Amino acid sequence: MSVLEAKDLTKIYRRGREEIYALNHVDFSVDPGEFVSIIGPSGSGKTALLNILGCLDTPTSGSLLLNGTETSGKKESDLVKLRRDNIGFVFQQFYLMPTLTARENIELPLLFSKKDTNKGRIDEVLEMVGLADRGDHLPGQLSGGEMQRVAIGRALINDPKIILADEPTGNLDSATSKMIFELFTKLNRKGLTLIIVTHNLDLARQTQKMYTLRDGQIVSCEDLACVQGRDDLNIQQEVV
């Protein structure tokens, strides 16, 4: 069973009388343990798709099954629970709380899920993201790469089934981006499902499946374990 399955997703934004199709009849599915990337030019609908997959936004039409549960038509309070139990988010701008230490930032989702703060679990996550010795530092005392690691730790703390990352390396230099991607690969090897939106084609090629979006539609889906025809690659290079 797919951990995420979107069927015929359409998202229309209205600006006055104009209708903008952010997503146009998109079908998308991710199996457990897959590492998927979504690429495409700006305005192609990547973030709109990620937000709908993460239940942060609702589609205009179509359906989305998250871990077998239909999400369309659900109330925000139910979606909060679904997000809390299944999804971890990583953002381009990290969105760390500047007055909280790395450890406290990682702990934050536990406050909202009303789970007991387990010091051992936080240490484990800090270790997992390579910040075992930086837990008591404030975000201002950390580098960009370290801040993104804290954000990844925060996404991991609730033990999610899927990690959704929106341009996670967008604010980082290439060496740091590579390190973050290595971390994602490591997490994926441990069985975590990851969906990453990125502009970085080199990094996207390190994932197992690469979707290319253009004008709200998936124009290609490349299984990188078994590269398909040259046409798909040409399209990707052209759009990216």
Add this chain to the structure above:
Amino acid sequence: MNFLTLAAKNLLRRRGRTMLTVMGVAIAISVLFSLLALNSGYEKELNKEVNSLGAHILAVPKGCPYEAASLVIHGGVIPKYLSEADLHNISKIDGIDLATPMLMHQFIRQDAKTGKDVPHIVYGIKIDEMRALKPWWKVQGRYFTDKETNVMLVGRGLADKENLTVGMMLPAGPFKNFTIIGILDRIGDQDDDFHFVPLAEVQRIFDKQGMITTVAIKVKDINRISEISDELEKIPDIQVVTMTQIMGTIMNLAGSARSLLLTVIAIALIISAFGIINTLLMSVNERTREFGMMKAIGASGLDIGRMVLAETVFITVIGGVVGTTAAIVGSTMIEGFVKGMLPYSPRGSLISLSPELVLFALVFSVVLGLICGIYPAFKSSRLTPMEAIRGGIE
């Protein structure tokens, strides 16, 4: 970590703004606390002052009876006089336990220390009757008799202020060469600052033979005060004021001044409340993306609202504590300011501090926080994750 520590840390991010908001609340709470402390203190002191006269009814010359009554209590010069015939007529009325004449006069005497002319109040009294009226009087030295000459008693406050001791003779003024034969123990009311001299002596010194300023009357049965007052009113030339009337009139006069103060405080509180709401809305607007992130990592609208509300209550509680402390510390200054605004202020401390009042001020600050926090908390909790992530709040 819990919601309170999270709220406190959030407030520390904008220290300057948080401090200014706290100051606004502190000032409002401080003024509110002072007024409430003053309200209970004023009534208490006024009661004490009026009761310290020991009389139930005052008979004063015709004119403005309340002004005359307040002058009798506080000390001053009434330019009209009653006669001994009036006293005689008063004493004849049935139900009166005691009617004692008093001649009150003001005089100027040079202060021994500073050399400045200082106004003083002297009461000409009949000592036995006065002691019956004020059984709480105690004296260091001895009391005079009504027939003695060149003797006086002084209040403890006055004695301390001017270093007067038993056996001393006044060096200057109309009572030059009068001997202080007794100093009244401290009572805590206006008597502490007065001179007391046999009635005949005051009449002699100021050339007011047979004249009296007021007659203080004690009745046998307090339930008959109104009936006796009616009888007294029948005597020509005199006007009657009961202590209840004096209390009522002064409280009314003070009431309008207090209403004015209350209005000022209400306005200060409203301005302060809008200040808090404005600060919180600004803070909420600046943090919409952060709220979006929180929603993405599992926060519900209720969680966000609760956090914003906790921040507000933090601000107002800290403001409440600072304001109450400032009001307690600065109560003397506030009292001086308010005393100047009131039409009649008792001599003692007007500010009455109590644990209940402190508790009230703190509870009020929490309630203020809850009221001010509701709208920003509601607004932030209603944000959808996408609105928040896009920063789409107005």
